[in-house]
Amino acid sequence: MQRLNRRLFLTERPATFARQNDGQETVLYNFNIESGEQNTGEEAKQGYYYDSLRIGYPLTRNNVFATMLSELYPLQIEMKLQNDYNTAMTGLAGDENKLPYLDYLYNRQQLKAMIDLDCEANNIPEK
Numbered sequence: 001m002q003r004l005n006r007r008l009f010l011t012e013r014p015a016t017f018a019r020q021n022d023g024q025e026t027v028l029y030n031f032n033i034e035s036g037e038q039n040t041g042e043e044a045k046q047g048y049y050y051d052s053l054r055i056g057y058p059l060t061r062n063n064v065f066a067t068m069l070s071e072l073y074p075l076q077i078e079m080k081l082q083n084d085y086n087t088a089m090t091g092l093a094g095d096e097n098k099l100p101y102l103d104y105l106y107n108r109q110q111l112k113a114m115i116d117l118d119c120e121a122n123n124i125p126e127k
Contacts, residue, residue: 003053003054003067003071004051004052004053004054004068004113005051005052005053005086006051007049007051008049008050008051008052009036009038009045009047009049009050010047010048010050011045011046011047011048012032012047012048013033013048014028014033014048014050014052016029016030016031016033016118016122017029017059017076017077017118017122017124018030020054020092024056024057025056025057025058025059026054026055026056026057027054027055027059028052028053028054028055029052029053029054029055029064029067029115029118030050030051030052031050031052031114031118032049032050032051033048033049033050033055034048034049034050034057035047035048035049036048036049044127050063052053053067053068054067057065059124060114060124060125060126061119061124061125061126061127062126062127064115064119064124065111065112065115066118068111068115069108069111070112072107072111073104073108078104079102081100081104082101084098084100084101085097085098085100085101085102104121
């Protein structure tokens with residue numbers, strides 16, 4: 001089952017954290033929420049586009065962040081980025097091999113800040 005779904009649409013603004021009634025304490029973390037219009041052929045609907053990440057138990061900032069990272073950057077990709085960066089640092093490859101890892105670190109920092117803000121606003125504990 002896919003954990004990350006992008007560019008979903010609802011006519012009502014989705015809750016940032018939506019508990020699922022699945023008996024497993026699953027929560028959907030809805031983020032990148034933007035108002036917009038969806039054209040369905042005959043009519044246009046006003047609503048909200050958003051991305052949604054399925055979070056397993058426990059609902060903590062650390063778990064939300066770890067789940068997000070594992071979806072966006074699986075371990076194999078993260079390791080490749082690190083290896084390419086280290087190869088460039090030793091001089092065995094050009095400096096352009098550093099950039100993807102530096103971009104990853106920047107994206108990671110931005111994700112952490114977004115998740116921290118959303119969790120703080122919704123009283124989600126860190127651990």
